[in-house]
Amino acid sequence: MREKLDLIFRRVSIRKFTNEDVDDETLNLILEAANAAPSAGNLQARDFVVVRDKERKIRLAKAALKQMFIAEAPVVVVVCANYPRSMRVYGERGKLYAEQDATAAVENMLLAVTAFELGAVWVGAFDESEVSEILNLPEFVRPMAIVPVGHPAEKPGRRSRYPVSMLTHYETW
Ligand SMILES: Cc1cc2nc3c(=O)[nH]c(=O)nc-3n(C[C@H](O)[C@H](O)[C@H](O)COP(=O)(O)O)c2cc1C
Numbered sequence: 256m257r258e259k260l261d262l263i264f265r266r267v268s269i270r271k272f273t274n275e276d277v278d279d280e281t282l283n284l285i286l287e288a289a290n291a292a293p294s295a296g297n298l299q300a301r302d303f304v305v306v307r308d309k310e311r312k313i314r315l316a317k318a319a320l321k322q323m324f325i326a327e328a329p330v331v332v333v334v335c336a337n338y339p340r341s342m343r344v345y346g347e348r349g350k351l352y353a354e355q356d357a358t359a360a361v362e363n364m365l366l367a368v369t370a371f372e373l374g375a376v377w378v379g380a381f382d383e384s385e386v387s388e389i390l391n392l393p394e395f396v397r398p399m400a401i402v403p404v405g406h407p408a409e410k411p412g413r414r415s416r417y418p419v420s421m422l423t424h425y426e427t428w
Pocket residue numbers: 266267268269270322376377378379380381413414
């Protein structure tokens with residue numbers, strides 16, 4: 256049973272990368288997988304900014320509280336919520352949906368990366384206005400996650416989890 260979920264349980268955050276590149280064909284498949292995630296009304300209110308330029312990656316790393324490993328990955332994808340794409344249909348609620356659309360895509364990305372034996376980590380700690388400036392993001396777009404992707408140069412074990420029974424409530428809270 257459990258082995259059917261191998262991809263999910265095999266995924267771990269990778270923060271050390273080799274110098275080996277990730278080719279565009281692989282990256283495009285990873286992005287296709289990301290956009291295969293569900294989205295409210297199938298509006299896909301998410302955008303991906305792909306960064307390969309070394310200087311720009313360094314600036315992103317600095318904007319992410321100096322998490323410099325970001326600049327060591329050959330490619331960095333910044334996943335953004337695109338508010339108007341969802342809000343034009345869903346109004347205020349579309350704000351939340353756009354954020355959910357974007358973050359569902361992030362998890363799909365991480366699983367696709369794992370399937371290719373590559374490594375990545377979801378980076379959420381960053382100065383949003385700095386990241387927006389570095390990437391020239393329009394004001395209606397919110398950067399939700401910085402995802403450095405590369406070939407792993409570390410093999411961390413799985414981080415422990417709470418027993419799911421502790422987090423699960425049946426019928427009511
Ligand atoms: C919303 C969010 C923000 C995160 N931000 C960071 C971050 O800024 N830097 C980092 O190294 N890891 C970050 N992580 C990764 C977590 O530290 C990691 O997923 C967690 O420790 C569990 O480890 P695992 O991914 O190996 O299972 C973030 C994860 C999430 C979901």
